[in-house]
Amino acid sequence: MINTKITIAGITLKNPVMTASGTFGSGMEYGEFVDLNRLGGLITKGVSNIPWVGNPTPRVAETYGGMLNAIGLQNPGIDVFLERDLPFLNQYDTVSVINVCGKTVEDYVEVVERMADTKIGMLEINVSCPNIKEGAIAFGQNTEALFHITKEIKAKAKQPVIMKLSPNVTDIGEMARAAEAAGADGISLINTITGMKIDIHKRKFALANKTGGLSGPAIKPVAVRMVYQAAKAVSIPIIGMGGIATAEDAIEFMLAGASAVCVGAMNFVNPYTTIEVIEGIESYMKKYGVKEISDLIGAVE
Amino acid sequence: MSQAEETKGNLKKKETAIVSLQREIAPGIFDLWVKTDLAGNAKAGQFISIYPKDKSTLLPRPISICEIDRMKQRIRLVYRVQGVGTMEFSRYQQGEEISILGNLGNGFPIDKTKGKKTLMIAGGIGIPPMLQAAKDTQGEVTFVVGYRDQNLFLLEDMKKYGTVFIATEDGSVGTHGNVMDAMKENEIKADLIFSCGPLPMLKAIKQFAQEEEIEAYLSLEEKMACGVGACLGCVCKTKKVDHHSHVHNTRICADGPVFDATEVEI
Structure with a gap:
């Protein structure tokens, strides 16, 4: 028998496979393809206190082995989330995690407080979206700002707080330590890497926003390295992500120090990726006689 | 599998x-x-x-x-x-x-074609979807199609389902110009418009349909990632607050690609 259960900040996931914020909506669209009950957890698209319209189009562009996006956190806001998305999520036996975004600390706290009496299992705080002008990444590229917002949110949060970190920093270990020092229950990384693409035929930017966040298999080695560095820096659990396409990729992140993983851009490439990763992890455990999946966390030698 | x-x-x-x-x-x-x-x-x-x-x-x-x-x-x-x-x-x-x-995506509202004269207006690589739309239509069909030059792909297929008017950019066949020029030249009238093609063409059709008070449905395109409505990459601005997004943006892949011309801001 193998045990794929993982506990993060007191919340038990049936397996370590989750969905990366912004790639899976609130689960409705991909519920047509996969049984959401099989997921370890489902992390929603960013939710703000009021509806956000997002950026102009084009918002997405393909790059070698990856993609750029500059959606700009378009979302219907917390009222619609509570009325429509949350009841949908509540039907499933998976840990629902809301990704929270905002322009000010107060915006974040408002959403966090409204989650208090819900079945949401964890809060993932987006301080790392590279595609909006105010908020988000502004809190995630400076240790003092990150410490401050984490502390404010922790003071109000009823669920475990996971701070989602940006790779667009000089020292990821320093950012991870700031989140931990402020009381974060965990961290997730990496968000997308800021990038750019130019259409040489039209001499125009591929994205209306000019810059966008790079995701997909192209960023995986960077993400594995950063998860490893963060794991060396802190003792709180880490949710690792960045280009995971297969179970082998997921295991690599766990060996680097992640307690759980997220499938992101690859949902767009193969809507069944999450399930294939879950099944592949089980096969790996059987093949190598790994009885407890937690034995893989940080087990790189 | x-x-x-x-x-x-x-x-x-x-x-x-x-x-x-x-x-x-x-x-x-x-x-x-x-x-x-x-x-x-x-x-x-x-x-x-x-x-x-x-x-x-x-x-x-x-x-x-x-x-x-x-x-x-x-x-x-x-x-x-x-x-x-x-x-x-x-x-x-x-x-x-x-x-x-x-x-x-949603597809064209074929049930609206019953007993009506439907105009299929398309340009370039926007022409292909009009073929099945014409096949399924339950009334009279007229095509107005724009090409770059004399490479009139799908012309013979379209002729099976309706009258075809052609515009070419280089003037080699039909009206010299675009589909709107062909509409004027041939004084084409209709009860319903289905359209697909480049954005400037769709904008012109939206305006024409509004002026002539003709119901029109436009098939839009945008750079897409997921194709199923999850990523919000391919949105189009809308006149009213969208039922799903709760902002003035609709998802072309999931709620389109075909929209009532009066509902989208193109």
Whole structure:
């Protein structure tokens, strides 16, 4: 028998496979393809206190082995989330995690407080979206700002707080330590890497926003390295992500120090990726006689 | 096929299709027939996404359905080679297995055509989806189609279902100019418009339909990632607050690609 259960900040996931914020909506669209009950957890698209319209189009562009996006956190806001998305999520036996975004600390706290009496299992705080002008990444590229917002949110949060970190920093270990020092229950990384693409035929930017966040298999080695560095820096659990396409990729992140993983851009490439990763992890455990999946966390030698 | 891929009863699915025929019907324009059981539920105006095999090009390419052969379980896709993905597709041979996602999007409101004179206005690579729309229409059909030059792909197919008026950019066939010029020159009237093509053309049709008070449905396109409504990459501005997004943006892939012209701000 193998045990794929993982506990993060007191919340038990049936397996370590989750969905990366912004790639899976609130689960409705991909519920047509996969049984959401099989997921370890489902992390929603960013939710703000009021509806956000997002950026102009084009918002997405393909790059070698990856993609750029500059959606700009378009979302219907917390009222619609509570009325429509949350009841949908509540039907499933998976840990629902809301990704929270905002322009000010107060915006974040408002959403966090409204989650208090819900079945949401964890809060993932987006301080790392590279595609909006105010908020988000502004809190995630400076240790003092990150410490401050984490502390404010922790003071109000009823669920475990996971701070989602940006790779667009000089020292990821320093950012991870700031989140931990402020009381974060965990961290997730990496968000997308800021990038750019130019259409040489039209001499125009591929994205209306000019810059966008790079995701997909192209960023995986960077993400594995950063998860490893963060794991060396802190003792709180880490949710690792960045280009995971297969179970082998997921295991690599766990060996680097992640307690759980997220499938992101690859949902767009193969809507069944999450399930294939879950099944592949089980096969790996059987093949190598790994009885407890937690034995893989940080087990790189 | 993995266990996950076998999930039954789903409306949309990723599956393996078999190339049954492919030929180049005009320079850079390819006519691809694939065998797929998605044909059973496919509708005119919907689209299929094809996944390139080259793993450096990850995202599925959305291509509108040109024709559906429900009996033989085949779907026809006519596309233009535009980049690395479509370049790969153009090399697919008969019998080759390809990975597709479908059926995506809403399709044209065919039930509105009953007893009406429907005008199919299309330009360039916007022409293909009009063919199945015309086949399914329950009334009189007139096509007004714009091409660059004398490479009049799909013309013979369209003639089977209605009268065809042509405009060419170089003036080699029909009206010299665009579809709007052909409309004026031939004094074309209609009760209903279905349209697909370049954005400037769609803008002109939206304005024309408004002035003439004709109901019009436009098939839009945008750079897409997921194709199923999750990523919010392919949005279009809307007149009213959208029912799903709760902002003035609608998802072209999931809530379109066909929209009532009065509802979208293009």
